[in-house]
Amino acid sequence: xxxxxxxxxxxxxxxxxxxxxxxxxxxxxxxxxxxxxxxxxxxxxxxxxxxxxxxxxxxxxxxxxxxxxxxxxxxxxxxxxxxxxxxxxxxxxxxxxxxxxxxxxxxxxxxxxxxxxxxxxxxxxxxxxxxxxxxxxxxxxxxxxxxxxxxxxxxxxxxxxxxxxxxxxxxxxxxxxxxxxxxxxxxxxxxxxxxxxxxxxxxxxxxxxxxxxxxxxxx
Ligand SMILES: C[S@@+](CC[C@H](N)C(=O)[O-])C[C@H]1O[C@@H](n2cnc3c(N)ncnc32)[C@H](O)[C@@H]1O
Numbered sequence: 001x002x003x004x005x006x007x008x009x010x011x012x013x014x015x016x017x018x019x020x021x022x023x024x025x026x027x028x029x030x031x032x033x034x035x036x037x038x039x040x041x042x043x044x045x046x047x048x049x050x051x052x053x054x055x056x057x058x059x060x061x062x063x064x065x066x067x068x069x070x071x072x073x074x075x076x077x078x079x080x081x082x083x084x085x086x087x088x089x090x091x092x093x094x095x096x097x098x099x100x101x102x103x104x105x106x107x108x109x110x111x112x113x114x115x116x117x118x119x120x121x122x123x124x125x126x127x128x129x130x131x132x133x134x135x136x137x138x139x140x141x142x143x144x145x146x147x148x149x150x151x152x153x154x155x156x157x158x159x160x161x162x163x164x165x166x167x168x169x170x171x172x173x174x175x176x177x178x179x180x181x182x183x184x185x186x187x188x189x190x191x192x193x194x195x196x197x198x199x200x201x202x203x204x205x206x207x208x209x210x211x212x213x214x215x216x217x218x219x
Contacts, residue, residue: 027062045203050073050074054076058080058125060095081098109146116151122213126161160209168208168209174209175208197213
């Protein structure tokens with residue numbers, strides 16, 4: 001399997017109607033650049049210079065964050081993803097993937113230790129799940145402790161929420177009460193660690209789904 005098109009064709013033939021695969025096929029066929037503007041908005045807001053830098057994404061989906069970082073000069077674009085189809089898809093684009101869950105112990109302890117200049121996770125960490133202290137998952141403060149061992153520059157966390165019954169702007173995974181969320185275990189863990197809660201135009205979209213982006217600059 002050498003090209004993205006060949007891979008997506010093979011997925012369509014063998015695995016159509018598999019939940020891990022359908023949105024990937026749809027994205028590749030119809031809108032492969034559709035999420036780049038959102039990532040450009042984040043990188044412009046941060047003013048981060050990617051030239052010669054390393055990046056790690058926790059849950060990059062179809063990998064626009066990695067594509068745009070590389071286009072801006074990043075030389076290492078690593079990611080962790082639990083979805084093996086997305087791992088192959090992003091590896092075919094030349095990014096380096098690790099296929100495991102970063103929330104289920106041993107989680108991030110499985111990642112070879114190195115420092116990354118830029119770490120991102122958008123729409124992947126379920127803050128409601130972390131706030132319930134769900135059994136079987138690393139507690140969020142422990143997970144963040146593990147993550148910070150890999151950080152040497154900027155860390156950006158934009159969490160997702162449970163799937164609810166309300167639909168806002170086509171999204172079901174929405175934050176029911178942003179102010180209450182800001183006082184939650186998830187948010188206070190980040191704020192106590194020195195993260196700032198920001199709202200970034202073009203990135204926190206739709207705002208009901210992504211009320212805050214947490215940013216920490218180490219360097
Ligand atoms: C909703 S998508 C978000 C994709 C992308 N970051 C974006 O903003 O469009 C969530 C991504 O996180 C991955 N993911 C969710 N939970 C994960 C976990 N515990 N470990 C690794 N990857 C996970 C999913 O496979 C998927 O790629």
